[in-house]
Amino acid sequence: MIDAQWIAARRAEFPFFTDSGQPPPAYLDNAATTLRPRVVATALARACTDLTGNVHRATHHWSEETTMAYEAARAAVARWLGAAEPAEVLFTRNATESLNWVATGWGQARGQPGARVLVTAQEHHSNLLPWRAALQRCGGACLVAGVQPDGRVDPDQWHAALAQQPQVVAFPLVSNVTGIVNPVAEWARAARAAGALVVLDAAQGLIHHPPLALAASDFDFVVGSGHKLFGPPGIGFLWARRAHLNWLPPPLLGGEMVATVTATTAQWSEPPWRFEAGTPNIIGALGFAAALDYLRGLDRDQRTNHLRALTQYAQTALAAEPGVRLVGARPESAGILAFTVEGIHPHDVAQFADAENVAIRAGRLCAQPYIEALGHESLCRASFQVYNDESDIQRLLVGIRRARAFFLAEHKP
Ligand SMILES: Cc1ncc(COP(=O)(O)O)c(C=O)c1O
Known part of the structure; x- marks a missing residue:
């Protein structure tokens, strides 16, 4: 279950959210580096x-x-x-x-x-x-x-x-x-x-x-x-x-x-x-x-449940999105979701996400042999933490839709 109150309490602990405007940025690059709480x-x-x-x-x-x-x-x-x-x-x-x-x-x-x-x-x-x-x-x-x-x-x-x-x-x-x-x-x-x-x-x-x-x-x-x-x-x-x-x-x-x-x-x-x-x-x-x-200090069960629920929500939402293909997604994944958007380079997807104030990672992810073994040259990656919720995923979807609209429809000769 995704507990909105619990997430709000977590966000209040991170200057990244309390010091930013509204809506808060969607930071989905936690596998690269996590945000730092105020106590740190x-x-x-x-x-x-x-x-x-x-x-x-x-x-x-x-x-x-x-x-x-x-x-x-x-x-x-x-x-x-x-x-x-x-x-x-x-x-x-x-x-x-x-x-x-x-x-x-x-x-x-x-x-x-x-x-x-x-x-x-x-x-x-x-x-x-x-x-x-x-x-x-x-x-x-x-x-x-x-x-x-x-x-x-x-x-x-x-x-x-x-x-x-x-x-x-x-x-x-x-x-x-x-x-x-x-x-x-x-x-x-x-x-x-x-x-x-x-x-x-x-x-x-x-x-x-x-x-x-x-x-x-x-x-x-x-x-x-x-x-x-x-x-x-x-x-x-x-x-x-x-x-x-x-x-x-x-x-x-x-x-x-x-x-x-x-x-x-x-x-x-x-x-x-x-x-x-x-x-x-x-x-x-x-x-x-x-x-x-x-x-x-964060309850382990609550953290685990939150991560599992949010990862599954993201997997379901992205899998249902036209043009999006999940790569190596599993129900027990540790809060990381790799995907491609058909016909669009991952760097372009990440750039369109960034325009929505959404941070994801794109490229070879410092694991080129693995990505190639999976049949890709590069990938997009969203990764989740205690301060993420469904709205972050929805905003990522907006970025993906805008990228598709730009590259696949309006700008075709
Ligand atoms: C599996 C794995 N190993 C090693 C590293 C290297 O970590 P660092 O860049 O902090 O040295 C990373 C960083 O993303 C990683 O994901």
């Missing part, structure tokens, strides 16, 4: 004004306060992920950087000629290119499990590739194109039983997912981005099981990641600091923790 903006402003001094450096009390706040943010992310200890959470810039750290580090420490990494044809480029580069450097091979016409990963192909005993198995929690939710717990169990390291790209869908409870999971590495979780851009995380932090090489060398340095040798600090050379994004980490607080 306030936490960011406070971090800027109230905290000074760098982390882990000085002995003066300002630096100590900043260090405590920064480490408290790490502990908050660790708690939210169900990690065994805060040291397993490394702050990065974003999910892309986290994946690069794992792939590059694995390649340096463990990559050998003939090594194999299994990914899926559903991957965002960020969970494909770093692996391909690491494998190229060590002389290994990338195994790719293909997708079925409905957009789901082909289970036979995936299991056949797993039988080739890859050293690493990486996959997305949710497709950023179709919103398909993958059976990641089942895949992780199978991959771990096959002796592989399991890497979960949780950049997409984590915001909708029940707690991951990582300590008891079969994952080895999990990545995510703060800006897809109501947080600010420029802060993300890499969760790694403690044992892996002993062999994963630090991605950057320099200040703060080192315990002792002599003229010719150096000894690294303990994790997590070993992995955070230089001054980290202190403000971003605090904003991220505030975003997780906000997220925790």
Whole structure:
């Protein structure tokens, strides 16, 4: 059920809506980045004004306060992920950087000629290119499990590739194109039983997912981005099981990641600091923790029900619209809907939507191989959050109708 009162209360929490005119903009690009609630903006402003001094450096009390706040943010992310200890959470810039750290580090420490990494044809480029580069450097091979016409990963192909005993198995929690939710717990169990390291790209869908409870999971590495979780851009995380932090090489060398340095040798600090050379994004980490607080404060069942109802409403409304074709839509999709409008390039559709004050994404969605496997060059994508309702979908439909009127009727020679 779509609860208008609940949505109105959510909108009141986001300056994007309260500071805009009427009707409010229809922000349907949440898979790219979510809006930031006022509590996050306030936490960011406070971090800027109230905290000074760098982390882990000085002995003066300002630096100590900043260090405590920064480490408290790490502990908050660790708690939210169900990690065994805060040291397993490394702050990065974003999910892309986290994946690069794992792939590059694995390649340096463990990559050998003939090594194999299994990914899926559903991957965002960020969970494909770093692996391909690491494998190229060590002389290994990338195994790719293909997708079925409905957009789901082909289970036979995936299991056949797993039988080739890859050293690493990486996959997305949710497709950023179709919103398909993958059976990641089942895949992780199978991959771990096959002796592989399991890497979960949780950049997409984590915001909708029940707690991951990582300590008891079969994952080895999990990545995510703060800006897809109501947080600010420029802060993300890499969760790694403690044992892996002993062999994963630090991605950057320099200040703060080192315990002792002599003229010719150096000894690294303990994790997590070993992995955070230089001054980290202190403000971003605090904003991220505030975003997780906000997220925790929203009733999970209500969020899930709202998302399901709105996604199904959007699927039904768009499927009934002349010229619109849904791509990979499923009832359990994680609030993402890919579609095309016959005879009109997705960029043009997005532009007509924008003219109606509706934000959607269009193009290759950083997942070109997947989109091509689905038989397209590019797609439109609408994605939903707690502040969206039916009126947003209706306005998207107005944009689509105007695009069709412009391109297909009036302007035909
Ligand atoms: C599935 C998936 N993986 C990785 C990323 C990369 O995230 P970021 O741009 O925050 O690094 C995205 C972003 O859209 C994504 O959807």
